Amino acid sequence: ESVFAHLPLVPDPPVFAVMAAYGKDPSPLKLNLGIGVYRSEDGKPFVLNVVRRAEQLLVNDMSANKDYLPITGITEFNKLSAKLILAPDSPAIRENRVTTVQCLSGTGSLRLGAEILAKFYHQQTVYIPQPTYANHPNFFYSVGQTVKTYRYYDPRTHGLDFQGLVEDLCSMPSGAVVLFQACGHNPTGVDPTIQQWEQIRQLVRSRKLLPFFDSAYQGLVSGDLEVDAQSVRLFVADGGECLVAQSYSKVMGIYAERVGALSIVCKTAEVASNVESQLKLLIRAMYSNPPIHGASIVAAILKSSDMYNEWSRELKMMNDRLTRLRQQLVDALSDRGTPGDWSYITKQVGMYAILSLNPDQVQFLTRKYHIYISSDGRINMAGLSSKRVPYFVDAIHAAVT
Numbered sequence: 001e002s003v004f005a006h007l008p009l010v011p012d013p014p015v016f017a018v019m020a021a022y023g024k025d026p027s028p029l030k031l032n033l034g035i036g037v038y039r040s041e042d043g044k045p046f047v048l049n050v051v052r053r054a055e056q057l058l059v060n061d062m063s064a065n066k067d068y069l070p071i072t073g074i075t076e077f078n079k080l081s082a083k084l085i086l087a088p089d090s091p092a093i094r095e096n097r098v099t100t101v102q103c104l105s106g107t108g109s110l111r112l113g114a115e116i117l118a119k120f121y122h123q124q125t126v127y128i129p130q131p132t133y134a135n136h137p138n139f140f141y142s143v144g145q146t147v148k149t150y151r152y153y154d155p156r157t158h159g160l161d162f163q164g165l166v167e168d169l170c171s172m173p174s175g176a177v178v179l180f181q182a183c184g185h186n187p188t189g190v191d192p193t194i195q196q197w198e199q200i201r202q203l204v205r206s207r208k209l210l211p212f213f214d215s216a217y218q219g220l221v222s223g224d225l226e227v228d229a230q231s232v233r234l235f236v237a238d239g240g241e242c243l244v245a246q247s248y249s250k251v252m253g254i255y256a257e258r259v260g261a262l263s264i265v266c267k268t269a270e271v272a273s274n275v276e277s278q279l280k281l282l283i284r285a286m287y288s289n290p291p292i293h294g295a296s297i298v299a300a301i302l303k304s305s306d307m308y309n310e311w312s313r314e315l316k317m318m319n320d321r322l323t324r325l326r327q328q329l330v331d332a333l334s335d336r337g338t339p340g341d342w343s344y345i346t347k348q349v350g351m352y353a354i355l356s357l358n359p360d361q362v363q364f365l366t367r368k369y370h371i372y373i374s375s376d377g378r379i380n381m382a383g384l385s386s387k388r389v390p391y392f393v394d395a396i397h398a399a400v401t
């Protein structure tokens with residue numbers, strides 16, 4: 001008998017199960033609003049022009065080689081990533097209080113952050129928003145931490161439960177780690193305002209909580225890289241400590257390259273370099289050093305003002321398309337006379353919107369209309385297109401009437 005005979009079969013994570021079911025559906029009408037990847041107006045995977053340009057440069061660079069990278073990845077990529085999220089003139093960077101290491105996208109950055117907290121941090125309870133990106137609990141469970149939730153989304157208003165969030169921050173044990181999504185909250189599309197972030201910051205600092213930011217949508221939410229970094233920058237400006245996980249998957253459309261960074265902002269340069277030395281040990285034991293190609297693309301774009309500007313323009317264009325689709329969807333639902341107030345869809349931001357559909361209605365969309373969305377009602381706006389809006393609205397109408 002196999003030594004693994006006692007292993008039960010477990011189902012695929014839901015979002016991958018939805019993707020697989022979509023793949024198998026032979027209907028020409030099928031529509032995938034499930035997994036969070038950006039699509040062009042014709043429903044195709046979208047590679048940014050600036051990424052193609054950067055790749056051309058890399059291919060033609062005969063001096064480049066494929067030797068191992070340092071444990072922490074490409075030094076220039078790390079510096080540029082820190083500047084992207086914390087600001088080019090960030091005092092924390094200037095004072096060498098930030099250690100940034102190249103990681104395997106947002107996922108790897110979050111996991112590495114969890115690893116160092118599990119090993120050295122005094123408080124092992126981590127609070128995540130309710131709801132949040134489905135993988136968030138796993139990073140912390142995997143390293144033995146206790147995961148709890150704080151109130152975030154209010155389904156009645158389709159907005160932020162700010163009161164609940166504040167109350168929960170006030171009752172967390174001192175030192176608890178609090179995970180925040182920097183912008184474009186997945187799955188709700190609901191972010192605090194900058195004034196609310198400021199109140200959150202004051203509470204976090206006064207209660208000595210440790211903020212851990214997950215930034216996976218910088219630039220896709222407002223169309224402006226600076227604006228989308230405001231939440232994180234507010235917390236760094238007060239001189240306090242925090243962790244920041246960055247992902248380039250969505251913002252550069254390089255999902256499969258697995259490019260991200262973990263920055264840990266510390267009180268002093270000495271602490272930051274000690275932290276970095278420990279991160280190296282953790283990385284060495286997990287994968288030794290990260291891959292070179294994707295991070296080289298990102299570094300090429302971030303360091304050239306010409307390519308950086310082109311990237312900003314493409315982000316703005318992607319963001320405009322998402323905003324336009326939100327408006328078209330709400331207008332079409334209203335023209336169709338579909339019961340309910342759907343206007344909240346245009347208030348939600350980023351790639352996602354949570355539709356007020358119950359699991360039966362979601363199943364109905366799939367069964368009758370070949371439309372695939374998450375069971376919580378989350379849709380990826382980018383999976384939609386102007387010409388598919390009428391079909392989608394027909395389906396929603398049928399589901400709720």
Ligand code: PMP
Pocket residue numbers: 036104105106107108133181186214216246247248249255260
């Ligand atoms: N954080 C959030 C909020 C996400 O939505 C995602 C991807 N869906 C990730 C992190 C991780 O993605 P990746 O590992 O591709 O960067």
